[in-house]
Amino acid sequence: HRLGKIDIECEYCEALKWKGEKLGLCCMNSEVILALLLAPPPAIYKLLTEKDPISKLLFVKQAIAYNQVFAFISIGEPPQFPQIYFYDPTNIKAQIDRRYKIMKEKLNKDMLKEIQEELMEFNPFVNTYIQAGNVQA
Template identity: 25%
Template sequence: MAARRAYEEPHNLGRMDVVCIHCGALHWRDEATGKPKDGFPAFGSCCNHGKVALLELPEPPPQLKQLLVAADTQATEFHSHITQYNAALAFTSLGVNNDKAINQQGQSGWVFQIQGYLYHLSGALTAPEGRAPSYSQLYIFDPAIAFRQRMHRNSDLRGDTMQTLQDMLLQLHPYTAKYRQAYEILADQDAEIQDVAVHLRVMSGQDKHRYNLPTADKVAFVLPGNGEGGLDGCPRVPEGWAPLSRISDRHPTYATLYYVLLFPRGEHGWYEDLRLNDPSRANPGRLTQSRYYAYRIFPRATKF
Protein backbone atom coordinates (compact mmCIF):
# COMPACT_ATOMS: atom_id res chain seq x y z
CA MET A 1 0.00 0.00 0.00
CA ALA A 2 2.91 2.36 0.61
CA ALA A 3 3.92 2.01 -3.03
CA ARG A 4 0.38 2.85 -4.15
CA ARG A 5 0.12 5.90 -1.88
CA ALA A 6 3.51 7.23 -2.98
CA TYR A 7 2.45 6.85 -6.59
CA GLU A 8 -0.89 8.59 -6.17
CA GLU A 9 0.14 11.53 -3.99
CA PRO A 10 0.94 14.53 -6.25
CA HIS A 11 3.45 16.12 -3.87
CA ASN A 12 5.78 13.15 -4.44
CA LEU A 13 6.28 13.90 -8.14
CA GLY A 14 9.79 15.22 -7.62
CA ARG A 15 10.95 12.54 -5.19
CA MET A 16 12.47 9.14 -5.85
CA ASP A 17 10.23 7.29 -3.40
CA VAL A 18 7.89 5.12 -5.47
CA VAL A 19 8.63 1.48 -4.66
CA CYS A 20 8.72 -1.43 -7.09
CA ILE A 21 6.36 -4.06 -5.69
CA HIS A 22 8.62 -6.87 -6.92
CA CYS A 23 12.09 -5.91 -5.67
CA GLY A 24 11.61 -2.79 -3.53
CA ALA A 25 13.70 -0.51 -5.76
CA LEU A 26 13.01 3.22 -5.44
CA HIS A 27 11.83 5.09 -8.55
CA TRP A 28 10.54 8.43 -9.71
CA ARG A 29 6.87 8.33 -10.62
CA ASP A 30 7.50 9.00 -14.30
CA GLU A 31 9.65 5.87 -14.58
CA ALA A 32 6.53 3.71 -14.41
CA THR A 33 5.86 1.65 -17.53
CA GLY A 34 2.29 1.91 -18.78
CA LYS A 35 -0.78 2.39 -16.63
CA PRO A 36 -0.85 1.22 -13.02
CA LYS A 37 -2.35 -2.22 -12.42
CA ASP A 38 -4.70 -2.38 -9.44
CA GLY A 39 -3.40 1.02 -8.42
CA PHE A 40 0.23 -0.11 -8.24
CA PRO A 41 2.86 1.24 -10.63
CA ALA A 42 4.89 -1.18 -12.73
CA PHE A 43 8.62 -0.77 -13.33
CA GLY A 44 10.86 -2.69 -15.69
CA SER A 45 14.31 -1.17 -15.44
CA CYS A 46 15.12 -2.48 -11.96
CA CYS A 47 14.03 -6.13 -12.04
CA ASN A 48 12.19 -6.59 -15.34
CA HIS A 49 8.85 -6.87 -13.52
CA GLY A 50 10.14 -9.48 -11.07
CA LYS A 51 12.04 -11.62 -13.57
CA VAL A 52 15.35 -10.65 -11.96
CA ALA A 53 15.45 -11.95 -8.39
CA LEU A 54 18.80 -11.74 -6.64
CA LEU A 55 19.66 -12.28 -3.02
CA GLU A 56 20.54 -8.97 -1.44
CA LEU A 57 24.15 -8.30 -0.56
CA PRO A 58 24.92 -8.25 3.18
CA GLU A 59 25.54 -4.99 4.99
CA PRO A 60 29.15 -3.80 5.16
CA PRO A 61 31.24 -5.12 8.06
CA PRO A 62 31.02 -2.83 11.11
CA GLN A 63 34.50 -1.37 10.68
CA LEU A 64 33.80 -0.42 7.05
CA LYS A 65 30.28 0.83 7.76
CA GLN A 66 31.66 3.12 10.46
CA LEU A 67 34.00 4.73 7.93
CA LEU A 68 31.12 5.16 5.49
CA VAL A 69 28.60 6.76 7.85
CA ALA A 70 30.66 8.60 10.46
CA ALA A 71 31.27 12.35 10.29
CA ASP A 72 34.67 12.50 11.97
CA THR A 73 38.02 13.42 10.39
CA GLN A 74 38.98 9.80 9.74
CA ALA A 75 35.79 9.11 7.81
CA THR A 76 36.11 12.37 5.89
CA GLU A 77 39.62 11.43 4.79
CA PHE A 78 38.40 7.95 3.82
CA HIS A 79 35.62 9.40 1.66
CA SER A 80 38.12 11.65 -0.12
CA HIS A 81 40.53 8.77 -0.88
CA ILE A 82 38.23 5.74 -1.07
CA THR A 83 39.35 4.85 -4.62
CA GLN A 84 43.00 4.94 -3.55
CA TYR A 85 42.32 2.75 -0.51
CA ASN A 86 40.49 0.26 -2.71
CA ALA A 87 43.33 0.11 -5.26
CA ALA A 88 45.91 -0.37 -2.49
CA LEU A 89 44.00 -3.39 -1.17
CA ALA A 90 42.81 -4.91 -4.46
CA PHE A 91 43.92 -8.33 -5.66
CA THR A 92 43.93 -7.23 -9.30
CA SER A 93 44.93 -4.06 -11.14
CA LEU A 94 43.01 -1.79 -13.48
CA GLY A 95 44.05 -1.96 -17.11
CA VAL A 96 43.09 1.14 -19.05
CA ASN A 97 44.48 3.57 -21.58
CA ASN A 98 43.67 6.86 -19.87
CA ASP A 99 43.55 9.81 -22.25
CA LYS A 100 44.96 12.56 -20.02
CA ALA A 101 45.09 15.19 -22.77
CA ILE A 102 41.45 16.13 -22.19
CA ASN A 103 42.37 17.47 -18.73
CA GLN A 104 44.98 19.78 -20.23
CA GLN A 105 42.50 21.79 -22.30
CA GLY A 106 41.49 24.18 -19.54
CA GLN A 107 37.90 23.03 -19.07
CA SER A 108 36.44 22.99 -15.58
CA GLY A 109 36.28 19.73 -13.69
CA TRP A 110 38.36 16.58 -14.02
CA VAL A 111 37.45 14.00 -16.66
CA PHE A 112 38.36 10.30 -16.70
CA GLN A 113 38.38 9.47 -20.40
CA ILE A 114 39.60 6.17 -21.76
CA GLN A 115 40.57 4.89 -25.19
CA GLY A 116 39.47 1.34 -25.95
CA TYR A 117 38.41 -0.99 -23.15
CA LEU A 118 38.61 -0.91 -19.36
CA TYR A 119 39.66 -4.27 -17.94
CA HIS A 120 41.20 -5.98 -14.90
CA LEU A 121 44.60 -7.66 -14.82
CA SER A 122 45.96 -10.42 -12.62
CA GLY A 123 49.68 -10.76 -12.05
CA ALA A 124 51.84 -13.68 -11.02
CA LEU A 125 51.69 -14.98 -7.48
CA THR A 126 55.24 -13.87 -6.73
CA ALA A 127 57.11 -10.78 -7.86
CA PRO A 128 60.33 -11.03 -9.91
CA GLU A 129 63.58 -10.74 -8.01
CA GLY A 130 64.33 -7.13 -7.16
CA ARG A 131 60.76 -5.93 -7.65
CA ALA A 132 58.44 -5.08 -4.76
CA PRO A 133 55.26 -7.19 -4.45
CA SER A 134 51.91 -5.63 -5.23
CA TYR A 135 48.19 -6.44 -5.40
CA SER A 136 47.47 -10.15 -4.75
CA GLN A 137 51.17 -10.81 -4.01
CA LEU A 138 50.82 -8.79 -0.80
CA TYR A 139 48.25 -11.23 0.60
CA ILE A 140 50.87 -13.99 0.58
CA PHE A 141 53.26 -12.06 2.82
CA ASP A 142 53.18 -11.50 6.54
CA PRO A 143 50.46 -8.86 7.19
CA ALA A 144 52.98 -6.51 8.82
CA ILE A 145 55.18 -6.59 5.70
CA ALA A 146 52.16 -6.10 3.44
CA PHE A 147 50.99 -3.13 5.51
CA ARG A 148 54.39 -1.42 5.30
CA GLN A 149 54.50 -1.94 1.55
CA ARG A 150 51.02 -0.51 1.06
CA MET A 151 51.83 2.55 3.16
CA HIS A 152 55.15 3.02 1.36
CA ARG A 153 53.25 3.33 -1.91
CA ASN A 154 50.42 5.39 -0.39
CA SER A 155 52.16 7.62 2.13
CA ASP A 156 49.39 10.24 1.87
CA LEU A 157 46.83 7.84 3.38
CA ARG A 158 46.11 7.26 7.08
CA GLY A 159 47.87 4.28 8.60
CA ASP A 160 45.08 3.48 11.06
CA THR A 161 42.50 3.36 8.27
CA MET A 162 44.71 1.18 6.09
CA GLN A 163 45.34 -1.19 9.00
CA THR A 164 41.62 -1.45 9.77
CA LEU A 165 40.72 -2.24 6.17
CA GLN A 166 43.57 -4.70 5.69
CA ASP A 167 42.64 -6.60 8.87
CA MET A 168 39.00 -6.67 7.75
CA LEU A 169 39.84 -8.22 4.38
CA LEU A 170 42.23 -10.74 5.88
CA GLN A 171 39.43 -11.86 8.18
CA LEU A 172 36.45 -11.80 5.81
CA HIS A 173 37.50 -11.96 2.16
CA PRO A 174 37.74 -15.67 1.21
CA TYR A 175 40.27 -15.11 -1.56
CA THR A 176 42.97 -14.05 0.87
CA ALA A 177 43.15 -17.71 1.95
CA LYS A 178 42.78 -19.02 -1.59
CA TYR A 179 45.74 -17.00 -2.86
CA ARG A 180 47.87 -18.27 0.00
CA GLN A 181 46.74 -21.80 -0.83
CA ALA A 182 47.70 -21.27 -4.47
CA TYR A 183 51.12 -20.03 -3.42
CA GLU A 184 51.66 -23.07 -1.23
CA ILE A 185 50.74 -25.38 -4.12
CA LEU A 186 53.24 -23.71 -6.41
CA ALA A 187 55.89 -23.71 -3.70
CA ASP A 188 55.58 -27.50 -3.52
CA GLN A 189 56.30 -27.89 -7.22
CA ASP A 190 59.74 -28.50 -8.62
CA ALA A 191 61.48 -25.12 -8.86
CA GLU A 192 62.75 -25.98 -12.36
CA ILE A 193 59.21 -26.40 -13.72
CA GLN A 194 58.09 -23.09 -15.17
CA ASP A 195 54.70 -23.99 -16.71
CA VAL A 196 52.74 -24.53 -13.52
CA ALA A 197 49.63 -22.38 -13.18
CA VAL A 198 46.79 -22.06 -10.69
CA HIS A 199 43.27 -21.26 -11.86
CA LEU A 200 40.09 -20.16 -10.13
CA ARG A 201 37.23 -22.25 -11.48
CA VAL A 202 33.52 -21.93 -10.79
CA MET A 203 31.83 -25.20 -9.97
CA SER A 204 28.37 -25.96 -11.27
CA GLY A 205 25.30 -26.52 -9.11
CA GLN A 206 23.98 -23.02 -8.38
CA ASP A 207 20.23 -22.55 -8.43
CA LYS A 208 19.47 -21.50 -12.02
CA HIS A 209 16.19 -19.76 -11.18
CA ARG A 210 17.57 -17.57 -8.45
CA TYR A 211 21.08 -16.33 -7.87
CA ASN A 212 22.02 -17.74 -4.48
CA LEU A 213 25.34 -16.67 -3.05
CA PRO A 214 27.16 -19.93 -2.27
CA THR A 215 29.93 -20.39 0.24
CA ALA A 216 33.46 -19.85 -1.01
CA ASP A 217 34.37 -23.54 -0.71
CA LYS A 218 31.65 -24.44 -3.18
CA VAL A 219 32.71 -21.90 -5.76
CA ALA A 220 36.39 -22.15 -6.51
CA PHE A 221 39.35 -24.41 -6.09
CA VAL A 222 42.98 -24.35 -7.13
CA LEU A 223 44.32 -26.62 -9.83
CA PRO A 224 47.99 -27.12 -10.72
CA GLY A 225 48.70 -27.79 -14.36
CA ASN A 226 49.87 -26.15 -17.56
CA GLY A 227 47.02 -23.63 -17.66
CA GLU A 228 45.37 -24.88 -20.83
CA GLY A 229 41.64 -24.28 -20.98
CA GLY A 230 41.40 -22.16 -17.84
CA LEU A 231 39.70 -18.80 -17.44
CA ASP A 232 42.39 -16.97 -15.55
CA GLY A 233 45.92 -18.02 -14.76
CA CYS A 234 48.27 -17.14 -11.90
CA PRO A 235 51.57 -18.40 -13.33
CA ARG A 236 54.84 -18.86 -11.53
CA VAL A 237 57.22 -16.06 -12.47
CA PRO A 238 60.20 -16.92 -14.68
CA GLU A 239 63.29 -14.97 -13.69
CA GLY A 240 63.06 -11.29 -14.62
CA TRP A 241 59.58 -11.56 -16.12
CA ALA A 242 56.22 -10.44 -14.74
CA PRO A 243 53.28 -11.56 -16.92
CA LEU A 244 49.80 -10.12 -16.57
CA SER A 245 46.64 -12.05 -17.38
CA ARG A 246 43.49 -10.24 -18.45
CA ILE A 247 40.49 -11.40 -16.40
CA SER A 248 37.33 -12.09 -18.33
CA ASP A 249 34.39 -9.97 -17.24
CA ARG A 250 32.33 -13.20 -17.46
CA HIS A 251 34.18 -14.60 -14.46
CA PRO A 252 32.23 -14.22 -11.17
CA THR A 253 35.34 -12.96 -9.36
CA TYR A 254 35.87 -10.11 -11.86
CA ALA A 255 34.36 -7.48 -9.56
CA THR A 256 35.14 -8.91 -6.14
CA LEU A 257 38.90 -9.17 -6.72
CA TYR A 258 39.20 -5.49 -7.66
CA TYR A 259 36.36 -3.69 -5.86
CA VAL A 260 37.25 -5.13 -2.46
CA LEU A 261 35.57 -2.31 -0.53
CA LEU A 262 32.29 -2.92 -2.36
CA PHE A 263 32.49 -6.70 -1.84
CA PRO A 264 34.54 -7.18 1.34
CA ARG A 265 33.21 -10.69 1.90
CA GLY A 266 34.17 -11.87 -1.56
CA GLU A 267 30.62 -11.73 -2.94
CA HIS A 268 30.52 -12.98 -6.50
CA GLY A 269 29.14 -11.08 -9.45
CA TRP A 270 27.49 -11.93 -12.75
CA TYR A 271 28.40 -14.97 -14.80
CA GLU A 272 26.92 -16.61 -17.87
CA ASP A 273 24.93 -19.42 -16.20
CA LEU A 274 22.58 -17.10 -14.29
CA ARG A 275 18.95 -17.34 -15.38
CA LEU A 276 15.86 -15.19 -15.09
CA ASN A 277 13.28 -15.89 -12.38
CA ASP A 278 10.28 -16.99 -14.41
CA PRO A 279 8.42 -20.00 -12.94
CA SER A 280 5.95 -19.94 -15.85
CA ARG A 281 8.64 -21.08 -18.27
CA ALA A 282 10.39 -24.44 -18.22
CA ASN A 283 13.57 -22.82 -19.50
CA PRO A 284 13.79 -19.18 -18.37
CA GLY A 285 16.03 -16.95 -20.43
CA ARG A 286 19.56 -16.02 -19.50
CA LEU A 287 20.10 -13.17 -17.06
CA THR A 288 22.14 -10.62 -18.99
CA GLN A 289 25.00 -8.68 -17.50
CA SER A 290 23.21 -5.36 -17.97
CA ARG A 291 20.07 -6.66 -16.20
CA TYR A 292 22.16 -8.00 -13.33
CA TYR A 293 23.98 -4.72 -12.68
CA ALA A 294 20.83 -2.65 -13.15
CA TYR A 295 19.28 -4.60 -10.29
CA ARG A 296 22.36 -4.10 -8.11
CA ILE A 297 22.64 -0.35 -8.77
CA PHE A 298 19.05 0.59 -7.86
CA PRO A 299 18.65 1.93 -4.30
CA ARG A 300 16.22 0.26 -1.92
CA ALA A 301 14.93 1.93 1.23
CA THR A 302 15.40 -1.19 3.37
CA LYS A 303 19.03 -1.77 2.30
CA PHE A 304 22.21 0.06 3.22
Protein backbone atom coordinates in the same frame (compact mmCIF):
# COMPACT_ATOMS: atom_id res chain seq x y z
CA HIS B 1 21.96 19.43 -13.64
CA ARG B 2 21.03 18.15 -10.17
CA LEU B 3 19.59 14.71 -9.64
CA GLY B 4 18.30 15.35 -6.14
CA LYS B 5 17.94 12.61 -3.57
CA ILE B 6 17.96 8.97 -4.55
CA ASP B 7 14.96 8.10 -2.40
CA ILE B 8 12.35 6.45 -4.64
CA GLU B 9 12.17 2.75 -3.74
CA CYS B 10 11.21 0.03 -6.22
CA GLU B 11 8.17 -1.79 -4.86
CA TYR B 12 9.55 -5.15 -6.01
CA CYS B 13 13.28 -5.22 -5.25
CA GLU B 14 13.74 -2.19 -2.99
CA ALA B 15 16.32 -0.62 -5.33
CA LEU B 16 16.69 3.11 -4.81
CA LYS B 17 16.12 5.44 -7.75
CA TRP B 18 16.03 9.11 -8.56
CA LYS B 19 12.75 10.84 -9.24
CA GLY B 20 13.20 10.86 -13.04
CA GLU B 21 14.22 7.21 -13.41
CA LYS B 22 11.86 4.72 -15.00
CA LEU B 23 10.31 2.44 -12.40
CA GLY B 24 10.73 -1.30 -12.79
CA LEU B 25 13.89 -1.09 -14.90
CA CYS B 26 16.06 -2.44 -12.07
CA CYS B 27 14.30 -5.81 -11.78
CA MET B 28 12.01 -5.69 -14.83
CA ASN B 29 8.97 -5.33 -12.56
CA SER B 30 9.91 -8.37 -10.44
CA GLU B 31 10.81 -10.63 -13.40
CA VAL B 32 14.43 -10.71 -12.21
CA ILE B 33 14.87 -11.88 -8.64
CA LEU B 34 18.02 -10.54 -7.03
CA ALA B 35 19.46 -11.77 -3.77
CA LEU B 36 19.60 -9.10 -1.10
CA LEU B 37 23.07 -7.76 -0.44
CA LEU B 38 24.75 -8.94 2.72
CA ALA B 39 25.75 -6.34 5.25
CA PRO B 40 29.41 -5.38 4.93
CA PRO B 41 31.84 -6.46 7.66
CA PRO B 42 31.70 -4.24 10.77
CA ALA B 43 34.82 -2.12 10.13
CA ILE B 44 33.85 -1.48 6.50
CA TYR B 45 30.32 -0.54 7.57
CA LYS B 46 31.78 1.83 10.16
CA LEU B 47 33.97 3.52 7.54
CA LEU B 48 30.99 3.94 5.20
CA THR B 49 28.65 5.32 7.86
CA GLU B 50 31.15 7.14 10.08
CA LYS B 51 29.56 9.96 12.06
CA ASP B 52 32.85 11.82 12.37
CA PRO B 53 32.83 14.00 9.24
CA ILE B 54 36.63 14.09 8.95
CA SER B 55 37.02 10.28 9.07
CA LYS B 56 34.13 9.75 6.69
CA LEU B 57 35.46 12.35 4.28
CA LEU B 58 38.94 10.78 4.36
CA PHE B 59 37.56 7.37 3.45
CA VAL B 60 34.89 8.42 0.94
CA LYS B 61 37.14 10.94 -0.80
CA GLN B 62 39.81 8.29 -1.29
CA ALA B 63 37.56 5.25 -1.78
CA ILE B 64 39.02 4.51 -5.22
CA ALA B 65 42.56 4.52 -3.81
CA TYR B 66 41.54 2.19 -0.96
CA ASN B 67 39.85 -0.08 -3.50
CA GLN B 68 43.00 -0.13 -5.65
CA VAL B 69 45.33 -0.86 -2.76
CA PHE B 70 43.32 -3.97 -1.82
CA ALA B 71 42.53 -5.13 -5.38
CA PHE B 72 43.38 -8.70 -6.30
CA ILE B 73 44.09 -7.80 -9.92
CA SER B 74 45.68 -4.85 -11.66
CA ILE B 75 44.05 -4.38 -15.07
CA GLY B 76 46.47 -2.79 -17.51
CA GLU B 77 49.05 -2.29 -14.76
CA PRO B 78 51.96 -4.36 -13.50
CA PRO B 79 50.83 -6.54 -10.57
CA GLN B 80 51.67 -5.07 -7.18
CA PHE B 81 49.04 -5.63 -4.50
CA PRO B 82 47.97 -9.32 -4.55
CA GLN B 83 51.57 -10.45 -4.12
CA ILE B 84 51.60 -8.84 -0.69
CA TYR B 85 49.71 -11.90 0.58
CA PHE B 86 52.56 -14.15 -0.62
CA TYR B 87 55.32 -12.54 1.45
CA ASP B 88 54.18 -13.12 5.02
CA PRO B 89 50.41 -13.48 5.35
CA THR B 90 50.53 -13.35 9.14
CA ASN B 91 52.48 -10.08 9.32
CA ILE B 92 49.69 -7.54 8.91
CA LYS B 93 51.96 -4.64 9.86
CA ALA B 94 54.35 -5.47 7.00
CA GLN B 95 51.42 -5.72 4.58
CA ILE B 96 50.06 -2.34 5.67
CA ASP B 97 53.51 -0.73 5.47
CA ARG B 98 53.96 -2.11 1.95
CA ARG B 99 50.54 -0.86 0.79
CA TYR B 100 51.19 2.51 2.43
CA LYS B 101 54.54 2.84 0.67
CA ILE B 102 53.17 1.79 -2.74
CA MET B 103 50.45 4.43 -2.47
CA LYS B 104 53.10 7.08 -1.71
CA GLU B 105 51.88 7.48 1.89
CA LYS B 106 48.61 9.14 0.83
CA LEU B 107 46.26 6.82 2.73
CA ASN B 108 45.51 6.59 6.45
CA LYS B 109 47.43 3.74 8.12
CA ASP B 110 44.70 3.12 10.71
CA MET B 111 42.10 2.74 7.96
CA LEU B 112 44.45 0.46 6.01
CA LYS B 113 44.82 -1.71 9.12
CA GLU B 114 41.06 -1.90 9.71
CA ILE B 115 40.36 -2.88 6.11
CA GLN B 116 43.25 -5.38 6.01
CA GLU B 117 42.01 -7.11 9.17
CA GLU B 118 38.45 -7.30 7.79
CA LEU B 119 39.70 -8.81 4.54
CA MET B 120 41.76 -11.39 6.41
CA GLU B 121 38.70 -12.40 8.43
CA PHE B 122 35.87 -12.20 5.89
CA ASN B 123 37.19 -12.36 2.31
CA PRO B 124 37.57 -15.95 1.02
CA PHE B 125 39.92 -14.83 -1.76
CA VAL B 126 42.53 -13.69 0.76
CA ASN B 127 42.87 -17.29 1.97
CA THR B 128 43.18 -18.47 -1.63
CA TYR B 129 46.09 -16.09 -2.18
CA ILE B 130 47.71 -17.09 1.11
CA GLN B 131 47.45 -20.78 0.19
CA ALA B 132 48.88 -20.08 -3.27
CA GLY B 133 51.79 -18.27 -1.64
CA ASN B 134 52.39 -21.21 0.71
CA VAL B 135 52.41 -23.67 -2.21
CA GLN B 136 54.80 -21.45 -4.13
CA ALA B 137 57.22 -21.13 -1.18
